[in-house]
Amino acid sequence: MRRLCVALGAIALAVSAFAAEIPPSDRRSGYDFMSRETRAMQDDDTANPGMLSVLEGGTLWTRKAGGAGKACADCHGDARTSMKGVAARHPSFDAARGRPVNLEQRINACRVDRQGTPPLAYESRELLALSAYVARQSRGRPIEIAVDARTQPFLDAGRATFHRRQGQLNLSCSQCHDDQWGRSLAGNTIPQAHPTGYPIYRLEWQAVGSLQRRLRNCFVGLRAEAYEYGAPELVDLELFLMWRARGMTFEAPAVRP
């Protein structure tokens, strides 16, 4: 009996020291941890506040802008076909920059390079609207992140950030999201941190926000220095999280508590 306990203890220690990846059959979207009311709000397009942002994005999609006098639609046509699955495979490698870029950066690249307009600021109403509109076209599609020799180092960097203890509270993301998911952190159920629905409408914000905003919230919770919006470290973390959620169903615009 004593022996068994020691052995079990050793196993428990080993597990917590080297947080194992969540097996595919156990992976759950944040949606699955929400109350019935919040799920109903996400499911009903007329009740989901994120849909207002999608609608606004649809208007911006066809609005001509910049020196080139071109709208997104002039080059990309009907987003329902041209943008299908696009958000579900971002961040993706951008040859010109030599690194992965997220959806917001991809949209801003088109604004600057193709439309000749200044980039939109992170969390600006317009950038959220355009990314919500593009993301909406991936709803129901599986997350597909292509990993090759070019993206591997960035994926590894994101993974390292996820597993590094940080902040005054000295916790890693993995210690909560791989090891403690489903348990209650002062009444909030800890989800698995799969970015299946961004941009989201978050009840706590009473607003739509990007994945980077959500990530920065968790850094602040650890009393860690949060990376600036658009920082390569955050994009690498996004890449890792999307890869970690590969195969899961994309559900933007999601609602979260």
Place this chain on the structure above:
Amino acid sequence: MRLAAAVVAAWLTVGVAQAADSIPQSLTGAKGDPARGRTIVTNRHVGLCLLCHSGPFPEERFQGTLAPDLKGAGTRWSEGQLRLRIVDSSRINPATIMPAYHRTEGLVRVAPAWRGKPVLTAEQIEDVVAFLMTLKD
């Protein structure tokens, strides 16, 4: 010479006791205040304890389920053992998720507002320990 050896021996014993399982001496040299300790423990932004722990706090609606219930902590542990667990739980369990409440070294990317500061001051640690000692089964 004899005296010096005795002092070294005493220091070593304290050191060993501390490394083993306990910090027997008060960090401030004084006893803490259990009433203030209770306020710290139940405050989500100061003690943070109820993020992870539950405890005998009927007025607190939201408590954590990541850690043992604090009820009976003063029976299970001595004052020195509690002090060590609050000061730096990782000295007992390196893989622990419980933050080290009175340590500033070995931390990474601490936000500027908290840099160089422990989560709780020595006085606050003593208050928390004094309060936990009142949690008898």
